[in-house]
Amino acid sequence: MSNMPLMRRGAALAVALMSASLVLTACGSDGDDSGSKTAETRSDKAAGTHSVKAENGTVEVPAAPRRIVTIGNTNLPFIDLGGKPVGVTEASESDLAVLPEEQRTAYEAAEIIGSSGGEVDIEKLAALKPDLILVQFSSDDWAKVGKRLEAIAPTVFWGLDTEWKAFADAIAQAGNVTDTLSRQKAAYKEKITKIQKTYGEIIDNTSFVDVSRGDWSDPGTFYIAxxxxxxxxxDDIGFNLPEAAEGKDPLAYESLPFEQIGELSQYDVITYPVDADGRPKEPFEPVVKTNTWKALPAVKSGRALGVFCPGNNSYGPVIQYLDSLDGALATLPGKQ
Structure with missing residues (x-):
């Protein structure tokens, strides 16, 4: 699974568009987009350094970097792992609003070096004297600006299609925050196991569908996530959820008109997006207000479950999602 948020055609590009137009105030130059899709690390004989294998090749990085700058989608995953960057690119207010207080404090303490979807001030970046730069944005942008970043400090680059667990592993290894990663992995495994054990019969005998709608969605449309x-x-818990046929675009890419809401009646349980307080997310409110939604068997019987998903690109927010899902499943009628 890639480390992008819930997506349809617009949503699948949402993360990419945050950084796709990245332009440095200095001229870019051609870069090398070669290397493994999944970053790996190996020990190096050189004292105080180790090698990280990423999409831009094998990069020699400090074993214990002190001044890390994060660009694009590496900002919040690094902070989620306990990292304290000295420089960051802008994150949306909606992303910052769901962060734990200490993580938002760490983000706000860093120097803003530009917008993820606009400009990075190369002089401001260089003035921070980073000893490591962590980057995730499109390969096209890397080809334009990668060499400029590498001229400032060792730079590790991941593309937008990097699977989120591999992304967390790679950031932790490069940024020297593996202790936190180990704890998060243990908590993740524990929560997955708990849900499977507690709701095993429901999981085995229930058809689910996850529906959503984003602020990018056309009026009067929703999508199957x-x-x-x-x-x-x-994939990790074992829910019976619809998915696209192999080789086809995700179902989430297709906008469905409200007239098709009634087709959700074929599923036993419906999940839909809510905020941290359990309210339907603002873009999804038009769906729950329709008479067609209110008439669905799952809605009328209490089997439409609001689930909070603050993100899916690092373990912290995914664990929050699992907690919300656990609580939602506990409300199913007849659940003991």
């Missing part, structure tokens, strides 16, 4: 947090429910 088969990637993002619902992918965790399907």
């Amino acid at each position: 088969d990637i993002g947090c619902s992918e965790i429910a399907r």
Whole structure:
């Protein structure tokens, strides 16, 4: 699974568009987009350094970097792992609003070096004297600016299609925050096991569908979410959820008109997005207000479950999702 948020055609590009237009105030130059899709590390004989294998090749990085700058989608995953960057690119207010207080404090303490979807001030970046730069944005942007970043400090680059667990592993190794990663992995495994054990019969005998709607969605449309947090429910927990045929675009890419809401009646349980307080997320409110939604058997019988998913690109927010899912499943009628 890639480390992008819940997506349809617009949503699948949402993360990419945050950084796709990245332009440095200095001229870019051609870069090398070669290397493994999944970053790996190995020990190096050189004292105080180790090698990280990423999409831009094998990079020699400090074993214990002190001044790390994060660009694009590496900001919040690094902070989630306990990292304290000295420089960051801008994150949306909606992303910052769901962060734990200490993580938001760590983000706000860093120097803003530009917008993830606009400009990075190369002079401001260099003035921070980073000893490591962590980057995730599109390969096209890397080809334009990668060499400029590498001229400032060792730079590790991941593309947008990097699977989220591999992404967490790679950031932890490069940024020297593996202790936190180990704890998060243990908590993740524990929560997955708990849900499977507690709701095993429901999981085995229930058809689920995850539906959503984003602020990018056309008026009067929704989509079936088969990637993002619902992918965790399907692939890691074992939910019976619809997904696209192999080789086809995700179902989440297709906008469905409200007239098709009634077709959700074929599923036993419906999950839909809510905020941290359990309210339907603002873009999804038009769906729950329709008479067609209110008439669905799952809605009328209490089997439409609001689930909070703050993100799916690092373990912290995914664990929050699992907690919310656990609580939602506990409300199913007849659950003991």
